[in-house]
Structure formats: structure tokens, C-alpha cells
Amino acid sequence: MTFDDLLPTGWSAADLVFALAWIATFFAVVAIWVPLLERRPSSRRAAAIRQRRADLLTKAREPKGRGLGKQGIGFAKQVVQRLELLGSGQHEAAQLKMLRAGNRSKDAVVLFLFMKLAMPIILGSVTAILLYGTGLYPMPPMIKLVVSLTMILVGFYLPEIYARNAADKRKAVLSKAMPDAMDLLVISVEAGLNLDSALIRVARELRLSCPELADELELTAVELGFLQERREALRNLEIRTDLPSVTALVGTLAQAEKYGTPLAQSLRVLAAEMRTERLMKAEEKAAKLPATLTVPMVVFIMPALFIVLIGPGILRTVDALGNL
Incomplete structure (x- = not known):
């Protein structure tokens, strides 16, 4: 069997080559022409950003179920x-x-x-x-x-x-997660992300470990895109959390927005301060531990110790007095 036997009836090798060339040319023109049909790719990107912001706003402002x-x-x-x-x-x-x-x-x-x-x-x-x-x-x-x-x-x-x-418990959870969030925020900013994208990225990473802080950062990122004054969005974050660490973060971000100071360097210094503050709080609790354990030791341990040490002597004394 030859190659000519595989061709359709009435076709030659030249006809087959011409047909394949025509098909390849058609697909090449389609591949070039379809992207050019999008005359304004920026509008498509802007629409995607608006949709993303709307989704984040809806998700962030959803009422959190607390048995209501x-x-x-x-x-x-x-x-x-x-x-x-x-x-x-x-x-x-x-x-x-x-x-x-x-x-x-x-x-x-x-x-x-x-x-x-x-x-x-x-x-x-x-x-x-x-x-x-x-x-x-x-x-x-x-x-x-x-x-x-x-x-x-x-x-x-x-x-x-x-x-x-409930507010105190939430503040304790947010305070524990803030140093980790600051480290992630520094990494995101140094990677080239702007503040809005960095907050969204950090919130995504903290979703499993601290959903409370992730919600706050997502809502702040949404408000940064919607509110006219970005300082107002940062101020809302400070009001909702009521944490000194968040107040320092808001001050750093506001200063970077107003004066154009290097954001990554300022955040790195602030993250180091938060780590040091958390370590000092842990050392303070460890130093208070002996004084805290004094009362339980006196109330629960010392009576049992006295009974074990003095009890046999008292019993022998009672027996001796009884024999007299």
C-alpha cells in the first residue's frame, strides 16, 4: 500500500498539502484576531476588580452567626x-x-x-x-x-x-495574632504588593489560625477601596479592634500614606516591637507565677503536708494520754 492509496478519491499529495496549509492559516488568523476583539482590556480588568471588591464587601459585612x-x-x-x-x-x-x-x-x-x-x-x-x-x-x-x-x-x-x-476575649485573640500578621504584611509589602492587596493576602493566610483578625483585615481592604478617605478606613479598623498594636499600625500606615515614607521598613520595625512586647508579657506572667501559686499552696498543699507530718505524732500522743 502506498501513500497515494490513503488519500481520498481524486486527491493528490499537493491537494493535501494545500488543505493543511489553509487550515493552519485559518487557525493562526483566529488566534491572532480573537485577543484583538477586546478593544479595552483595562475595562475588563476594572470590572473584575469591582466584582472582587463587591464580593469582599458582601462577605466581610455578613452577620457572623452567634446564635442570633x-x-x-x-x-x-x-x-x-x-x-x-x-x-x-x-x-x-x-x-x-x-x-x-x-x-x-x-x-x-x-x-x-x-x-x-x-x-x-x-x-x-x-x-x-x-x-x-x-x-x-x-x-x-x-x-x-x-x-x-x-x-x-x-x-x-x-x-x-x-x-x-466578649470584647475582651476577642481583643486577647487579636493581640496574640498581631505579630504574625505584621510579619506576613512585611513580607507581602516587600514582595511588591500594595497595601490593599497585602491586607487581602494576609487575611487569606490568617483565615484558619485567626478568623477574627482575617475578617477585620478584609473589611479594611474593602473600605480602603470604597471610602474616599483612606485614613477613615484605617481609623475604622482602630475603632473596631481597640488595640494598642493596631493603633500603632494605623499610625504607621497613615504616616506612610501622607508623607511617603518606606512602608516595608516601618512595618518591619513595628513588627519587631510587637514581638518584643509579647515576649515581655510572657516573661511578666512567668515572674508573677510564684506569687500566684502561693495562695493555692497555702490553702491546699500545706494542710495536707501538716497532716502527713504531724498527724502520726498527734495520734501517738492521743494513744499515750488514753493509756494514762
């Missing part, structure tokens, strides 16, 4: 709206407390304000029923009144205590 279901929120919202608490100074203070506690949901603010109204009534009513209605706790009338008023005050301050404890 939709059931019961409607009634709480109606009560708060009827009392006109959403437009007052209490609303702003409650919103700030919820932000520092790590909950950016509007329902969380409404529920916080509602609980400040409901908890004194609930605890006061339950205490009054137990003391005056059931008679299970016989007390003088003045003591009953004092206990009822005390429970009303406890109910009023209970949401405040909860929000403060």
Missing part, C-alpha cells in the same frame, strides 16, 4: 423602634460594643438594646414572685425589697457584662 436566629428578632425590633432607641446615642454605643465584640449584624444591636430593657423586668419579676408570691424564702420585707432591686440592677448590667467579656 430570626425568631424573636421581629418582636424585639418592634419594641426598640417604638421606644425610638435606634436613632439615639444608646444605639451608637451599642453598635460600637457589638463591633468590638465581633458581631456586625444589625440584629445584634437590636437584640442588645432589647435585652437591656427586658432583663431587668424578667429578673425583677421572677425575684418578686419567688420572694413575695411563693413564700419559699422567709425574709424581712426590707431584705426582700433590697434583693429585688439588686436583681433589677443585675439584669440591667448583664448585657453590658456579656458584651465586655
Whole structure:
């Protein structure tokens, strides 16, 4: 069998070469022409950036689930709206407390304000029923009144205590993760990324180890792209976290934005200071450990030690006196 036998009927080798050349030319023209159809590639890139920012903004501002279901929120919202608490100074203070506690949901603010109204009534009513209605706790009338008023005050301050404890725990978590975030930020900036991209990259790396700090950095990166004043976005980060290390970071970034100082060098110095501060805090806790263990040793260890050492002598003395 020859090569001519493999060709279609009526085709010659020259016809086959011509057809292959035509097909190759067609695909070459298509490969060159298709990229040229995109007359404005910058518009496509800008659209991709806008979409990315919109996704980050939606994701960063999503309410974080903290057990706040939709059931019961409607009634709480109606009560708060009827009392006109959403437009007052209490609303702003409650919103700030919820932000520092790590909950950016509007329902969380409404529920916080509602609980400040409901908890004194609930605890006061339950205490009054137990003391005056059931008679299970016989007390003088003045003591009953004092206990009822005390429970009303406890109910009023209970949401405040909860929000403060949640904010303190979150501050401790953020404080532990800040030195690592600073090191990653230095590496990202020295690699050539701008501030927005560096924050997003650091947030991506910290997503598993510290999701709280990752959320804050992502939200800051989004606000840097949306707000007119970049200083305002940095200021919002400082307000939400309420950490001295974040305040120093915001000051460094604001100085770099305003005066054009080398950002990588400033961040490296700041990261070294944070590492040193964390080491000093660990040494301070280690130095306090002996004094902290003194009370448990005296209360729990010394009585057992005295019983082991002096107990046999006391028992022998009792037996000797009994024989006399």
C-alpha cells in the first residue's frame, strides 16, 4: 500500500498539502484576531476588580452567626423602634460594643438594646414572685425589697457584662495574632504588593489560625477601596479592634500614606516591637507565677503536708494520754 492509496478519491499529495496549509492559516488568523476583539482590556480588568471588591464587601459585612436566629428578632425590633432607641446615642454605643465584640449584624444591636430593657423586668419579676408570691424564702420585707432591686440592677448590667467579656476575649485573640500578621504584611509589602492587596493576602493566610483578625483585615481592604478617605478606613479598623498594636499600625500606615515614607521598613520595625512586647508579657506572667501559686499552696498543699507530718505524732500522743 502506498501513500497515494490513503488519500481520498481524486486527491493528490499537493491537494493535501494545500488543505493543511489553509487550515493552519485559518487557525493562526483566529488566534491572532480573537485577543484583538477586546478593544479595552483595562475595562475588563476594572470590572473584575469591582466584582472582587463587591464580593469582599458582601462577605466581610455578613452577620457572623452567634446564635442570633430570626425568631424573636421581629418582636424585639418592634419594641426598640417604638421606644425610638435606634436613632439615639444608646444605639451608637451599642453598635460600637457589638463591633468590638465581633458581631456586625444589625440584629445584634437590636437584640442588645432589647435585652437591656427586658432583663431587668424578667429578673425583677421572677425575684418578686419567688420572694413575695411563693413564700419559699422567709425574709424581712426590707431584705426582700433590697434583693429585688439588686436583681433589677443585675439584669440591667448583664448585657453590658456579656458584651465586655466578649470584647475582651476577642481583643486577647487579636493581640496574640498581631505579630504574625505584621510579619506576613512585611513580607507581602516587600514582595511588591500594595497595601490593599497585602491586607487581602494576609487575611487569606490568617483565615484558619485567626478568623477574627482575617475578617477585620478584609473589611479594611474593602473600605480602603470604597471610602474616599483612606485614613477613615484605617481609623475604622482602630475603632473596631481597640488595640494598642493596631493603633500603632494605623499610625504607621497613615504616616506612610501622607508623607511617603518606606512602608516595608516601618512595618518591619513595628513588627519587631510587637514581638518584643509579647515576649515581655510572657516573661511578666512567668515572674508573677510564684506569687500566684502561693495562695493555692497555702490553702491546699500545706494542710495536707501538716497532716502527713504531724498527724502520726498527734495520734501517738492521743494513744499515750488514753493509756494514762
